[in-house]
Structures are given as C-alpha cells and as structure tokens.
Amino acid sequence: MPTLLLSADLHLGRRAAAAAAGSAAGAGAGFGPEPDLLRASAGWLRLARLAADSRAGAVLLAGDVVDEASGFFEAFEALAAGLSLLRDHDIPVVVTAGNHDFEVLPALLRQLNLPNVHFLGEGGQWSGITLSLSGTEIQFVGWSFPARHVYDDPLLSLPADLLRNDIPVIGLVHGDYAVRESSYAPLSPARMQQAGVTAWVTGHIHKPAVLQSSGPFIAYPGSLQALSPKETGPHGAMRLTLEGGRLTHGFIPLSAVRYESLPVPAGDISTETDLRAAVQQSVTDFCRQNEADLGEVSRLVADLRFTGTHPDPEGLQRHIGAVAQEEFRSGGLLVTLRRLVSEARPGLPPLETLAAETGPAGVLAAQLLTLREKPESPESVAFIRRMTEEISAVGRLPVFAPIAGGLPGSTSPETITLIEEEMLRLLTALLRQKEAQHG
Ligand SMILES: [Mn+2]
Incomplete structure (x- = not known):
C-alpha cells in the first residue's frame, strides 16, 4: 500500500513575505537570524526529507514548482539536493509544469537529468507512465502548461486511449477548478469526474483543499510554504494512500511560516501594557487552538483586529501605533505583528x-x-x-x-x-x- 506525497505551487525562488508592504522591517531587517527558513526551497527540502524518512511511494508535484525563470539558480540548487536525496532512496517523482514554470521547469529537469524524475505532459501534450510502487502498479498521467496562458480545459485533449483501466490512474494537472472562463486552464469538474482517473492532483490555487474525497479524489495540495499574508491557515503537503481499492488522505503541515488574522477584544485595553497583554493572550489562544496543525511553523505573522467596543477609540489607536511592527517570542514561535487595525466602536458610559x-x-x-x-x-x-x-x-x-x-x-x-x-x-x-x- 504505497503512500504518495502530493504537492504543488512550491514557487522555488520565492520567499515568504513578513511585515507590512513598504515598511522598513519588511525589507529584511525585521526577519532576525533565520531567513533561509522562509524560502520556498526550505519547504521543498523538508518535503524531500519527509518522503525519504517515511519511505514514501512517490512524490507528485502538480505545477508551479519554480516561481519564475529568475528563480533558475536557486531552484536548480534546491531541486538538485531534494531530487537526488529522493533518488538515493529509490523514490520516483512525477512532475508537471504550471503557468509560472512552463518554460523554466522542463529546462531545469533536462539539465538535472535524474532517472527517478518523470516530467509529464510537456508542451501541453498529455503523457503517462506506469510505475510499480512496493508491488502496486499505478499509472500516472499528466499535462503541462505549454505557455503562460491557456484558455481551454486541458481535459478536452486527454486521449481516451492513454488511460489504463486495469490499474489505478493518478492524474496531474495545473489549472482553475470549476471556473468556466480562465486564462489559467479552466478545469471542468464533470470532465474530471468522468475521465476514468482514480485521483487528480491539481495546482494553481494556494489554499489547500480536498475538492472531493472519492469518485475520483480531487485536491489542491496548496502552496507548500505559505508565501504571502493572503495565504492564511495551514500550508504543507497532502498524503494519499492506496489500500486495495480504497483511498485515504491526510494533510501534513510543512510550512515554516503561518499567516493569520487574529481578533483581539478591545474592551479592557486602557494602556500600552494592557494592549500587549491582550495581544499575547490572543496569540496564546490561537496557538492552543491550532496546536494540531502548526507542524513546522516557527514564524507567526499576525494581523490583529481589535474588536468590540472601547470607551476611547482615539486612545486605543495611539496604543496600537506604539505596538505596531513589534516582534516577540511566544511558545517557541517568533511572532511578527504585521498590521494592527482597530474595528472597535465607541462604547457607552455605564x-x-x-x-x-x-x-x-x-x-x-x-x-x-x-x-x-x-x-x-x-x-x-x-x-x-x-x-x-x-x-x-x-x-x-x-x-x-x-x-x-x-x-x-x-x-x-x-x-x-x-x-x-x-x-x-x-x-x-x-x-x-x-x-x-x-x-
Ligand atoms: Mn499557477
């Protein structure tokens, strides 16, 4: 029963953003002594190590593995390290390209020339490969972006005779699920359901989502490492296990950074110290409630919303200004206060x-x-x-x-x-x- 690790949207070459756009702290000074942790490549190396340690059956990457052509050198170094670690553990890697790496990814893989890496669907032409994973035969089929924009559903060109019907088939395709008109490969759910594929691994949307768990399984693993404050919630890879005819899946948090928007009750804040205490409490509550999916997180970049009523909203605003952009450690996490916004309404006197x-x-x-x-x-x-x-x-x-x-x-x-x-x-x-x- 092979376990597959699914990922997409690694964007190698990029780095997780921290503080508010345009602020001095955001330029890097505020990042402290651990900048490499926040690079997309660090997330990829964590995934490769996990696959090696857990003896995964295969690693599947559904596009936007590399951020842009400008990420070539960093991606080359990271892919060389991660892919050869997987080769040393006899773990195959099945890859397709997305709208960001349609050009650079095939070039990188050609240069690396590793026998365990299978690039599918080059130039927008579906292709497949059958692999034997711990005794189970699985066919992988995939489609890669041939250009930055694709306006038609790639499944329209999926040749019916490509798919095997005697073994499980896993499809890799990067695109816009359930969006009728898109310049990034619109994917029709009905076509994906009727294609005769056991499981679809898709990329493009950075928020992890299991779109359907069976008949077939369809999922966006989401960006491996959260890359911007818009990417709140857990980020990492997915696990898919084939046991007989049954599929089970799970999520593995691997991102080193977590972005969140946290509410802070404003009511009892009358000094800067009160405000820091309320912030600390809100962060502690968040960590306690999300312990199970923090995984590898070592940085929390928090946007804070001060909620409820406050007798003196202007005074509250002054305290907020004094605390903005501060960093502190809490329960093993380095916490950056990125953006603090008061939503507090003026309260009534007793x-x-x-x-x-x-x-x-x-x-x-x-x-x-x-x-x-x-x-x-x-x-x-x-x-x-x-x-x-x-x-x-x-x-x-x-x-x-x-x-x-x-x-x-x-x-x-x-x-x-x-x-x-x-x-x-x-x-x-x-x-x-x-x-x-x-x-
Ligand atoms: Mn994309």
Missing part, C-alpha cells in the same frame, strides 16, 4: 451613570436599565406591551405586509432583545448628538 442624568438620554438609559434588571416588573411589562403595539402597527402597514408574518411574538425573548438593541442604538445616537453640540 448605564447607571447615564440614568442619573436629566434629558432624553437619561430617561432612555433609566428605562433600559429597568428593562434589563426587572423585566417582570409592571413598568417593564407595560413598556414592552406599548413597544410591541407600536411595532405591530408598523407591521400592519401595507408596505410591510409581505414580512409581517415574520415579526416575533409580543413578549418573546426575541422581542425584548430587539427592543433593547433599538434602545441602545437610539441612546448611542443621542449621545453623539450631544457630543457634537458641545463641540
């Missing part, structure tokens, strides 16, 4: 304070306080009845007739919540007006 004031805001606050603390009191009951009557009257207007049936019942908890929310909204508006009048 209702008790407001209720003591005269004027409409005071009356409203007192009423809301009574409603919350004594919902059963005759005063509250009368108030709820009056509000429901008003709402029902509105509901009876012809214009609301189509949705009138959806209005909550008179004293249901939903009605009370609705009334409370409306009162809070009104109170906030009243206080803003008052502020504006006072200049």
Whole structure:
C-alpha cells in the first residue's frame, strides 16, 4: 500500500513575505537570524526529507514548482539536493509544469537529468507512465502548461486511449477548478469526474483543499510554504494512500511560516501594557487552538483586529501605533505583528451613570436599565406591551405586509432583545448628538 506525497505551487525562488508592504522591517531587517527558513526551497527540502524518512511511494508535484525563470539558480540548487536525496532512496517523482514554470521547469529537469524524475505532459501534450510502487502498479498521467496562458480545459485533449483501466490512474494537472472562463486552464469538474482517473492532483490555487474525497479524489495540495499574508491557515503537503481499492488522505503541515488574522477584544485595553497583554493572550489562544496543525511553523505573522467596543477609540489607536511592527517570542514561535487595525466602536458610559442624568438620554438609559434588571416588573411589562403595539402597527402597514408574518411574538425573548438593541442604538445616537453640540 504505497503512500504518495502530493504537492504543488512550491514557487522555488520565492520567499515568504513578513511585515507590512513598504515598511522598513519588511525589507529584511525585521526577519532576525533565520531567513533561509522562509524560502520556498526550505519547504521543498523538508518535503524531500519527509518522503525519504517515511519511505514514501512517490512524490507528485502538480505545477508551479519554480516561481519564475529568475528563480533558475536557486531552484536548480534546491531541486538538485531534494531530487537526488529522493533518488538515493529509490523514490520516483512525477512532475508537471504550471503557468509560472512552463518554460523554466522542463529546462531545469533536462539539465538535472535524474532517472527517478518523470516530467509529464510537456508542451501541453498529455503523457503517462506506469510505475510499480512496493508491488502496486499505478499509472500516472499528466499535462503541462505549454505557455503562460491557456484558455481551454486541458481535459478536452486527454486521449481516451492513454488511460489504463486495469490499474489505478493518478492524474496531474495545473489549472482553475470549476471556473468556466480562465486564462489559467479552466478545469471542468464533470470532465474530471468522468475521465476514468482514480485521483487528480491539481495546482494553481494556494489554499489547500480536498475538492472531493472519492469518485475520483480531487485536491489542491496548496502552496507548500505559505508565501504571502493572503495565504492564511495551514500550508504543507497532502498524503494519499492506496489500500486495495480504497483511498485515504491526510494533510501534513510543512510550512515554516503561518499567516493569520487574529481578533483581539478591545474592551479592557486602557494602556500600552494592557494592549500587549491582550495581544499575547490572543496569540496564546490561537496557538492552543491550532496546536494540531502548526507542524513546522516557527514564524507567526499576525494581523490583529481589535474588536468590540472601547470607551476611547482615539486612545486605543495611539496604543496600537506604539505596538505596531513589534516582534516577540511566544511558545517557541517568533511572532511578527504585521498590521494592527482597530474595528472597535465607541462604547457607552455605564448605564447607571447615564440614568442619573436629566434629558432624553437619561430617561432612555433609566428605562433600559429597568428593562434589563426587572423585566417582570409592571413598568417593564407595560413598556414592552406599548413597544410591541407600536411595532405591530408598523407591521400592519401595507408596505410591510409581505414580512409581517415574520415579526416575533409580543413578549418573546426575541422581542425584548430587539427592543433593547433599538434602545441602545437610539441612546448611542443621542449621545453623539450631544457630543457634537458641545463641540
Ligand atoms: Mn499557477
């Protein structure tokens, strides 16, 4: 029962981006003493070592293995090291090219000229090879990008007589799954389902996804190493095991860097130290919740969103400015705070304070306080009845007739919540007006 390791979108030659675009820290100074870890090539070497150590049946790479022709030298060095390690362990590698490496990948592989490496589909012509992996025969078929742009579904040119029907067939193709019109090889799910292939390994989309787990298996392994702040979540390779007629699959986190957007409750932050403590807590919570898929991650590049309400949004903004771009270590990770954004809304002063004031805001606050603390009191009951009557009257207007049936019942908890929310909204508006009048 051979286990195959699936990967795509390695983009050898690229390096994971860290801090905010254009910032001095992002230029490299902020990266500390471990820059090589963040290179795409480091991820590839981790995959090759894993394949060797775990005695994988084969390694499959579905395109965009190399970032661009400018990555030639770095890719050559990394591919030479990784592929020859796999050769030394008798592990075959099946490769196709994507829109980024349609030109450079075949040239590199020709130059490396390794017997365990099988490049399929050169020039947009489907080709196949049958390999015997620990006693199991598997046919691999593949298609490679012939140019930067391809507008037709590559499966339209898949020759029916290429595929064997007596052994499992695994297809490699780089393209845009379920996108009807694309300049990057649109892939029709129906054609992939009906092709007679046991499993499809695709590339192009950097977010790992199992599109269907059987009939056939179709997956984007995703970029091996997360490469930009847009690539949140776990990144790595996939594992596909063939046992008799059954397929099982799994995900192996191999990326050294993890990008995330984390929420931080803003409510209790009144000093810079509070803010750092809240950030630390949010990072710790994230690590605890994601322990299982952190894998090789040693860098966390975090965007932080300060959420909820805050009594002094401007003060909060000042504290955020002071902490932006800081780096710290937490639980074995080096954490970079990339972008900090306040989404906090201005909070209300305590209702008790407001209720003591005269004027409409005071009356409203007192009423809301009574409603919350004594919902059963005759005063509250009368108030709820009056509000429901008003709402029902509105509901009876012809214009609301189509949705009138959806209005909550008179004293249901939903009605009370609705009334409370409306009162809070009104109170906030009243206080803003008052502020504006006072200049
Ligand atoms: Mn691509």
